[in-house]
Amino acid sequence: MNSEHPSGLMDELVGLCKRRGFIFPSSEIYGGYNGFYDYGPLGVELKKNIKDAWWRDMVHRRDDIVGLDSSIIMHPSIWKASGHVEGFSDPMVDCKESKLRYRADQLFFAPVLVDDQTIGYVSVLESPDQQALAEKQAHDLKRKLAATGALGAIELKDYTEAKAEEHALIPSPATGKPGSLTPPRDFNLMFETHVGALRDDSAVAYLRPETAQGIFANYKNVVDTGRVKIPFGIAQIGKAFRNEITPRNFIFRSREFEQMEIEYFISPDADWKKLHREWIDARLNWFTSIGLPRESLHEDTHPEDKLAHYAKACTDVAFHFPHGVQELEGIAVRGNFDLTQHQKHSGKSMEIFDEASKQKFVPHVIEPSLGVDRTLLALLTAAYTKDEVGGEARTVLKFHPRIAPYKAAVFPLVKNKAPLVEKAEALYRKLQRRWNVFYDASGAIGRRYRRQDEIGTPFGITVDFDTIEKDGTVTLRDRDTTEQTRISESELMAFLEERIEG
RNA sequence: GCGGGUAUAGUUUAGAGGUAAAACCCCUGCCUUCCAAGCAGGUGUCGUCGGUUCGAUUCCGUCUACCCGCACCA
Numbered sequence A: 001m002n003s004e005h006p007s008g009l010m011d012e013l014v015g016l017c018k019r020r021g022f023i024f025p026s027s028e029i030y031g032g033y034n035g036f037y038d039y040g041p042l043g044v045e046l047k048k049n050i051k052d053a054w055w056r057d058m059v060h061r062r063d064d065i066v067g068l069d070s071s072i073i074m075h076p077s078i079w080k081a082s083g084h085v086e087g088f089s090d091p092m093v094d095c096k097e098s099k100l101r102y103r104a105d106q107l108f109f110a111p112v113l114v115d116d117q118t119i120g121y122v123s124v125l126e127s128p129d130q131q132a133l134a135e136k137q138a139h140d141l142k143r144k145l146a147a148t149g150a151l152g153a154i155e156l157k158d159y160t161e162a163k164a165e166e167h168a169l170i171p172s173p174a175t176g177k178p179g180s181l182t183p184p185r186d187f188n189l190m191f192e193t194h195v196g197a198l199r200d201d202s203a204v205a206y207l208r209p210e211t212a213q214g215i216f217a218n219y220k221n222v223v224d225t226g227r228v229k230i231p232f233g234i235a236q237i238g239k240a241f242r243n244e245i246t247p248r249n250f251i252f253r254s255r256e257f258e259q260m261e262i263e264y265f266i267s268p269d270a271d272w273k274k275l276h277r278e279w280i281d282a283r284l285n286w287f288t289s290i291g292l293p294r295e296s297l298h299e300d301t302h303p304e305d306k307l308a309h310y311a312k313a314c315t316d317v318a319f320h321f322p323h324g325v326q327e328l329e330g331i332a333v334r335g336n337f338d339l340t341q342h343q344k345h346s347g348k349s350m351e352i353f354d355e356a357s358k359q360k361f362v363p364h365v366i367e368p369s370l371g372v373d374r375t376l377l378a379l380l381t382a383a384y385t386k387d388e389v390g391g392e393a394r395t396v397l398k399f400h401p402r403i404a405p406y407k408a409a410v411f412p413l414v415k416n417k418a419p420l421v422e423k424a425e426a427l428y429r430k431l432q433r434r435w436n437v438f439y440d441a442s443g444a445i446g447r448r449y450r451r452q453d454e455i456g457t458p459f460g461i462t463v464d465f466d467t468i469e470k471d472g473t474v475t476l477r478d479r480d481t482t483e484q485t486r487i488s489e490s491e492l493m494a495f496l497e498e499r500i501e502g
Numbered sequence B: 001g002c003g004g005g006u007a008u009a010g011u012u013u014a015g016a017g018g019u020a021a022a023a024c025c026c027c028u029g030c031c032u033u034c035c036a037a038g039c040a041g042g043u044g045u046c047g048u049c050g051g052u053u054c055g056a057u058u059c060c061g062u063c064u065a066c067c068c069g070c071a072c073c074a
Helices: A009-020 A039-061 A076-082 A129-143 A211-223 A272-289 A337-346 A371-385 A418-432 A445-454 A465-471 A491-500
Strands: A024-025 A037-039 A067-070 A091-095 A101-103 A107-114 A117-126 A191-195 A204-206 A232-241 A256-266 A297-301 A315-322 A324-335 A352-354 A360-361 A364-371 A384-389 A392-397 A408-412 A437-439 A459-463 A475-479 A484-487
Touching: A009 A024, A009 A371, A009 A384, A024 A360, A037 A039, A037 A107, A039 A067, A039 A232, A039 A256, A039 A272, A067 A211, A076 A204, A076 A211, A076 A337, A107 A129, A117 A129, A129 A272, A211 A232, A211 A337, A256 A272, A256 A371, A272 A315, A272 A324, A272 A364, A297 A324, A297 A364, A315 A337, A315 A371, A324 A337, A364 A371, A371 A384, A392 A445, A408 A418, A408 A445, A418 A437, A418 A459, A418 A465, A445 A459, A459 A491, A484 A491
Parallel strands: A067 A232, A408 A437, A408 A459
Antiparallel strands: A024 A037, A091 A101, A107 A117, A191 A204, A232 A256, A256 A364, A297 A315, A315 A324, A324 A364, A352 A360, A384 A392, A459 A475, A475 A484
């Protein structure tokens, strides 16, 4: 891979993606639309290959996982049960003076009472010693105002509970002065829409912010029809939508994206630590199998005090992106929180009878959850290479053959010799029945090779005069080494099959 | 959302208050027996809206997008 990531790497990738038809800014003819991207002719192939590889390896090649494709808009109660309607919104507070922004539920305040008279307010950010800090501030305030009397108890409340008239009185934690904080403002990360002709509150629905809840909502259907036994998984690939405050870093964080998620249902008595480890290893192996270098992949285990209340553990697989080491996949052990929530809200039992242990229980889950677009960006980053061939600079995308948009390109050595062209076209048609291949007859052969290098086509196949006049062999040119070897047509099929699918 | 920066062809850039350029890319033809060759021809550009001006791509403002920082990322 590229040995170093220059600061302009992301810009170069963005340019290449646009120039060669991988990724375009959404709605570009109208000036673009922040947080959305479109996949062009090559991008859609790359994306499809990623999804196909995942589906084949996680669903088809495993006996314990089945697939699902649930709807994007689901009953709004699903999002109430999952906690997304409440918990997916983070009221925010801005300090107009320091330009800092806080989450309202992490900013605490209290009135300072002296002889039951409010002399002012104190504020602190959430921390283990927030109470002590607040009390110290209260003492300081009392001294500063030269107030006499008994200092009342400091009772901290978070900023979401502040009354409207208190907003202007509470000091900013940054400046210590009141008057610069805004009221809490709602940022619900779910996109809202209305189902049906009436646009009243009863018609509100949401675009799903994750595919996982579709799996939980169908869990019972799958159990009843799929002949599945604990442990088993349900996999889903699909679009998800989050109204991110600040989409950034190209397709890394966008408002519409695609997820590949598995909910892997296990017994409450299972050794979840062992299973979690197995999933982390399985996923790391999968990433390397599609061409991500092992040394660019990192495990990031969340400390226990940072976990969501229902999670037992969570490990991210992070990748060295141009903008830093960032999360690619989250592998969480979620207990049975989601199913019990749906059991409670729907009134339907989510229990399964496990023949092996003769027990009835609501299973726990391990959730490997991955972003397709992030995987694609990781693959682009890892594949992007600049080197020199014969003194000429070359840009090449070293995609694994399995995920490369085109598996091979077929060329007649020159296009003004009909037998060469006919033979090359026939070979192209033959390969096309099996793989996505590219045909190009125009221009110098070197130029055609380079053009394919830049879009990551692993093999160039050139029909030349030896092919038609001598032994029927073609030139096979390797993208990464630029080496050329002669190979017969029959060996060619086996070679490609082994390299692409092996 | 806030602060700063940026916006000229597909890309990288030049340019001037008075008809907008270059290189590369791309397309067509000729030529071409293996790594961006040559020749001939061709498509295509001042992000948006508004103001000042006889005239604005250029000056000013607005919006949008992108980049950096803050913040955010269940």
